[in-house]
Amino acid sequence: MPQSLSSPLAQSRSPSPATPTMTRPLTIAIVGATGAVGAELIACLERRAFPVGELRLFASPRSAGKTLTFRGAPVMIQALEETSFAGVDVAFFSAGASLSRHYGPLAVAAGAWVVDNSSAFRMDADTPLVVPEVNGWRLGETPGRLVANPNCVAAIAAVVLAPLHARRLIVRLVGSTYQAASGAGAAAMAELRDATAAALAGETYAPQVMAHPYAFNLFSHDAGIDPETGYNGEELKVMAELRRLLGAADLPASFTCIRVPVLRAHAMALTVRFAEPVSVDDARAWLAEAPGVRLVDDREANHFPMPGEASGRDDVLVGRIRTDLSDPSGRSLSLFIAGDQLLKGAALNAVQIAESLVEAGQV
Amino acid sequence: MPQSLSSPLAQSRSPSPATPTMTRPLTIAIVGATGAVGAELIACLERRAFPVGELRLFASPRSAGKTLTFRGAPVMIQALEETSFAGVDVAFFSAGASLSRHYGPLAVAAGAWVVDNSSAFRMDADTPLVVPEVNGWRLGETPGRLVANPNCVAAIAAVVLAPLHARRLIVRLVGSTYQAASGAGAAAMAELRDATAAALAGETYAPQVMAHPYAFNLFSHDAGIDPETGYNGEELKVMAELRRLLGAADLPASFTCIRVPVLRAHAMALTVRFAEPVSVDDARAWLAEAPGVRLVDDREANHFPMPGEASGRDDVLVGRIRTDLSDPSGRSLSLFIAGDQLLKGAALNAVQIAESLVEAGQV
Numbered sequence: 001m002p003q004s005l006s007s008p009l010a011q012s013r014s015p016s017p018a019t020p021t022m023t024r025p026l027t028i029a030i031v032g033a034t035g036a037v038g039a040e041l042i043a044c045l046e047r048r049a050f051p052v053g054e055l056r057l058f059a060s061p062r063s064a065g066k067t068l069t070f071r072g073a074p075v076m077i078q079a080l081e082e083t084s085f086a087g088v089d090v091a092f093f094s095a096g097a098s099l100s101r102h103y104g105p106l107a108v109a110a111g112a113w114v115v116d117n118s119s120a121f122r123m124d125a126d127t128p129l130v131v132p133e134v135n136g137w138r139l140g141e142t143p144g145r146l147v148a149n150p151n152c153v154a155a156i157a158a159v160v161l162a163p164l165h166a167r168r169l170i171v172r173l174v175g176s177t178y179q180a181a182s183g184a185g186a187a188a189m190a191e192l193r194d195a196t197a198a199a200l201a202g203e204t205y206a207p208q209v210m211a212h213p214y215a216f217n218l219f220s221h222d223a224g225i226d227p228e229t230g231y232n233g234e235e236l237k238v239m240a241e242l243r244r245l246l247g248a249a250d251l252p253a254s255f256t257c258i259r260v261p262v263l264r265a266h267a268m269a270l271t272v273r274f275a276e277p278v279s280v281d282d283a284r285a286w287l288a289e290a291p292g293v294r295l296v297d298d299r300e301a302n303h304f305p306m307p308g309e310a311s312g313r314d315d316v317l318v319g320r321i322r323t324d325l326s327d328p329s330g331r332s333l334s335l336f337i338a339g340d341q342l343l344k345g346a347a348l349n350a351v352q353i354a355e356s357l358v359e360a361g362q363v
Numbered sequence: 364m365p366q367s368l369s370s371p372l373a374q375s376r377s378p379s380p381a382t383p384t385m386t387r388p389l390t391i392a393i394v395g396a397t398g399a400v401g402a403e404l405i406a407c408l409e410r411r412a413f414p415v416g417e418l419r420l421f422a423s424p425r426s427a428g429k430t431l432t433f434r435g436a437p438v439m440i441q442a443l444e445e446t447s448f449a450g451v452d453v454a455f456f457s458a459g460a461s462l463s464r465h466y467g468p469l470a471v472a473a474g475a476w477v478v479d480n481s482s483a484f485r486m487d488a489d490t491p492l493v494v495p496e497v498n499g500w501r502l503g504e505t506p507g508r509l510v511a512n513p514n515c516v517a518a519i520a521a522v523v524l525a526p527l528h529a530r531r532l533i534v535r536l537v538g539s540t541y542q543a544a545s546g547a548g549a550a551a552m553a554e555l556r557d558a559t560a561a562a563l564a565g566e567t568y569a570p571q572v573m574a575h576p577y578a579f580n581l582f583s584h585d586a587g588i589d590p591e592t593g594y595n596g597e598e599l600k601v602m603a604e605l606r607r608l609l610g611a612a613d614l615p616a617s618f619t620c621i622r623v624p625v626l627r628a629h630a631m632a633l634t635v636r637f638a639e640p641v642s643v644d645d646a647r648a649w650l651a652e653a654p655g656v657r658l659v660d661d662r663e664a665n666h667f668p669m670p671g672e673a674s675g676r677d678d679v680l681v682g683r684i685r686t687d688l689s690d691p692s693g694r695s696l697s698l699f700i701a702g703d704q705l706l707k708g709a710a711l712n713a714v715q716i717a718e719s720l721v722e723a724g725q726v
Contacts, residue, residue: 172689172690173689174537174634174687174689176539176619176632178541178581178621178623192579193563196559196563197563200556200559200560200563211665212669212671213671216555216624216625216626216670216671217625217669217670217671218541218623218625218630218669218670219667219669220665220667220682220683220699222665224665225662225663225665227662229685229686229688230643230662230683230684230685230686231685231688232665239688252688252689252690252691253688253689254634254687254688254689254690254697256539256632256683256697256699258541258630258632258699260541260581260623260624261579261623261624261625262579262580262581262624263579267581267621269539269619269621271537271617271634280593299588299590299593300588302574302583302585302587302588302595304582304583306575306580306581306582307579307580307581308575308576308579308580319583320583320593320619321593322592322593322594323592323593324537324617325592325594325602325615325616325617326535326536326537326615326616326617327535327615327617328615334617334619336583336619336621
């Protein structure tokens with residue numbers, strides 16, 4: 001295992017971008033370049049000075065021929081073909097699970113590393129599911145050049161839970177989410193704006209993207225309900241992926257996933273039971289030094305994590321840290337966190353995975 | 364104890380409004396008539412055909428002389444004075460705790476029943492804290508003609524929890540709230556609209572009512588944080604009042620209270636542990652027949668409680684009923700509920716308390 005992919009706690013607070021001079025310019029592909037995550041992938045590569053030599057952007061045929069801007073220059077969008085990955089070093093996929101299932105293995109066969117933002121390979125035993133601060137060491141163990149980027153809620157929660165779990169075993173987890181429109185894509189963000197503008201104007205608006213009216217309203221996540229458990233697909237994904245990310249295969253967990261009228265950052269209330277008591281002071285100290293985490297827990301000023309402050313930020317914000325009074329054993333903490341769904345919940349984490357691969361000399 | 368104030372489960376599904384012909388026309392006072400709850404109190408009295416003979420509306424001196432409409436006729440708003448309650452049968456207070464503390468006892472001394480919507484008397488041992496469907500029998504035990512209307516979150520949650528608690532003892536309760544602007548008053552609702560309109564227009568908006576930007580954002584409830592426990596005042600109120608309403612003085616409970624950009628109905632995710640296992644089918648059956656509750660739990664259609672559908676409705680909506688997978692004992696259920704903060708969370712419950720007093724012949 002490369003040294004740079006060692007335990008997250010040994011890493012620097014904010015994983016540093018790969019230095020362009022250290023590595024040859026890479027050929028990068030983005031599949032799903034016109035989506036909300038695609039736009040953030042392009043922005044992250046640019047902002048973090050990722051060593052991009054050539055950038056290939058792929059989207060559906062109706063976008064082919066249009067251009068997007070990277071480092072001030074136009075890049076033409078191409079229609080995806082089976083031969084599109086020749087010479088690609090890293091391909092970021094963010095265009096849905098079925099497309100990833102078909103084209104991901106083709107990209108790997110063409111010699112590329114694939115960082116897949118869909119759910120296609122997240123529970124595949126041979127594919128590492130990675131948040132670099134949490135389990136970046138798994139990148140040293142991947143046989144197939146395919147890495148899964150977690151569900152946004154799971155990634156954001158894992159950044160905060162992992163540094164606690166590393167000190168005191170988490171034995172039960174209950175979460176309620178406040179999920180932004182961005183998780184359902186750019187069209188959902190537009191619908192939130194349009195539906196809200198209509199409501200303010202006293203006009204009716206028929207939902208086109210979401211299943212329910214979105215203006216000043218919230219609703220259970222629209223993923224299908226598992227008839228056996230009553231949990232929806234999003235909740236089951238979050239629970240399963242958090243178990244994988246934390247290396248806690250049997251962790252009893254329950255999530256309630258709710259879509260709220262917020263544009264791009266997810267928040268969640270977490271109740272975490274540990275195998276032994278954890279003091280608020282200890283938890284705060286551990287989180288204050290954890291990579292990718294920013295403590296926002298000012299009780300006097302009533303200043304705690306908010307989506308508005310998490311939007312556009314790399315760090316996941318955590319606050320409202322307190323001993324949970326519903327657990328008489330004193331072994332539970334309550335937390336409230338917020339993280340940018342498009343950044344740590346998607347594009348940033350994908351680029352950080354690629355950076356880790358570059359730093360480890362695997363790409 | 365009057366027969367009509369017996370156990371909630373013996374009541375009809377929707378407590379029927381008092382029939383005007385059964386009772387003499389009453390003199391009703393509303394203190395705080397121009398607020399969001401005041402407006403709903405007036406509407407509830409009218410809609411439910413409460414036997415109002417004379418309606419006296421009180422507000423701050425700057426509103427005195429203006430009029431509001433009741434049953435199609437204008438009613439002039441008066442400035443509140445210590446002698447305002449002469450001849451009043453029922454006075455609804457909704458103008459803050461300090462005003463209730465001063466004028467509430469004066470109204471009682473003048474011979475009125477007081478239904479107080481503030482927090483002033485909610486934890487007073489001599490004052491019943493009442494949700495008619497939950498503990499209406501307590502109205503038969505009140506020595507002081509003063510009744511406290513619960514906190515909106517507590518009232519809405521209690522309507523759903525009480526019919527479960529009546530069958531299987533609740534032994535632990537965890538809640539995360541999604542609270543609407545209305546809970547902070549009409550000015551907060553206006554600020555949500557104004558701040559959102561500004562955001563959509565790309566303009567800046569400086570918060571004037573809320574402590575944080577409200578457009579497409581959410582934040583921890585602004586009640587002060589108790590330094591000892593880390594819970595905020597709203598959370599501690601909800602936890603204490605739910606214990607009183609359920610008659611479960613030692614119930615371990617924890618709430619996280621979050622303000623969301625929704626106009627007038629509160630939602631919440633509840634995790635409820637019982638002393639013994641409760642099946643989803645049993646819980647659903649008990650809730651389906653509970654007064655003031657409407658089951659909205661259509662897994663196939665992904666149709667569950669939403670603030671948009673709870674707004675303007677008397678019933679509290681409940682759905683997402685499932686066995687909580689984080690509790691390996693199988694003794695916990697997860698629920699998602701939504702109820703109108705201004706109706707069951709405030710004005711409707713207050714009017715229902717008055718109706719119960721009329722039906723019992725106490726007024």
